[in-house]
Amino acid sequence: MDFTPETAAFRADYRKNKVGRIYSGPGHFAFTAGASLAVIVFCVLRLDNVQPLEWLTIPLAFFYSNLSEYLGHRFVMHKKRPGLGLVYERHTRQHHRFFTENEMALEQGRDYFAVLFPPVLIVFFLGAFFLPAYFLIAWLLSANVALLFVATGVAYFLNYELFHFAWHAKEGSWIHRVPGLKAMGELHRRHHRPGLMAKANFNITYPISDWLFGTLDLKDRKPDA
Ligand SMILES: [Zn+2]
Ligand SMILES: [Zn+2]
Numbered sequence: 001m002d003f004t005p006e007t008a009a010f011r012a013d014y015r016k017n018k019v020g021r022i023y024s025g026p027g028h029f030a031f032t033a034g035a036s037l038a039v040i041v042f043c044v045l046r047l048d049n050v051q052p053l054e055w056l057t058i059p060l061a062f063f064y065s066n067l068s069e070y071l072g073h074r075f076v077m078h079k080k081r082p083g084l085g086l087v088y089e090r091h092t093r094q095h096h097r098f099f100t101e102n103e104m105a106l107e108q109g110r111d112y113f114a115v116l117f118p119p120v121l122i123v124f125f126l127g128a129f130f131l132p133a134y135f136l137i138a139w140l141l142s143a144n145v146a147l148l149f150v151a152t153g154v155a156y157f158l159n160y161e162l163f164h165f166a167w168h169a170k171e172g173s174w175i176h177r178v179p180g181l182k183a184m185g186e187l188h189r190r191h192h193r194p195g196l197m198a199k200a201n202f203n204i205t206y207p208i209s210d211w212l213f214g215t216l217d218l219k220d221r222k223p224d225a
Contacts, residue, residue, distance in 0.1 A: 007103050014098055015110050025109030029165070031119050036158035039126065043151035047144055054144045061152035063208070069160060070209030073202040092197070101193040105170045115168050116161055130154065156205070164188070164204045190217055 003011070076084050077091035098114040099105075106112065117125075130150050138146035166175045167188040175181055184207070191201035200217035203210045210216040 025112030
């Protein structure tokens with residue numbers, strides 16, 4: 001793949017100055033998947049005699065996660081907010097410069113750092129959001145609902161990470177040959193067009209909220225997608 005001189009220079013500088021010297025991409029990937037799976041398995045094993053109505057937590061938590069993904073990406077990652085400037089910096093000013101519409105692919109293990117959430121943020125998410133949410137829901141509703149909410153939310157997060165990683169896979173990867181995945185990846189590719197990134201395709205996973213809010217951009221999709 002040919003990179004523009006700007007992107008090539010940005011990538012070289014990023015790898016040198018933003019990625020830690022002992023950073024391991026596969027290690028980062030393993031931590032993301034391992035920590036998420038551990039929480040999911042822990043929650044599922046603790047479920048006890050789930051009532052029919054309690055199972056509704058799964059679709060509700062799924063939709064809540066889809067909406068959070070959309071709102072967070074649209075209004076925090078692409079708009080500078082007081083106290084959350086680092087999120088904007090890491091996403092709009094780094095992720096979107098590292099990957100542009102025609103330069104979507106990861107080249108090496110160190111590049112995983114530009115796609116995956118930093119481990120410290122994952123630990124923060126689990127401790128500052130999911131843990132209090134678990135206790136609040138368990139107190140208000142039931143332990144089963146709280147466990148299903150956390151398991152679904154963390155599974156959604158892992159799904160997000162895997163999909164986003166896949167959308168930035170190397171050219172010729174098997175992912176590009178799976179019809180459904182290919183079409184969703186194309187939506188994210190369009191989101192990486194500089195003129196579109198603050199306007200359309202904010203769902204990295206399933207474009208449900210984009211469709212609801214009228215920001216789904218399907219134009220120019222390749223005919224075979
Ligand atoms: Zn991306
Ligand atoms: Zn974005």
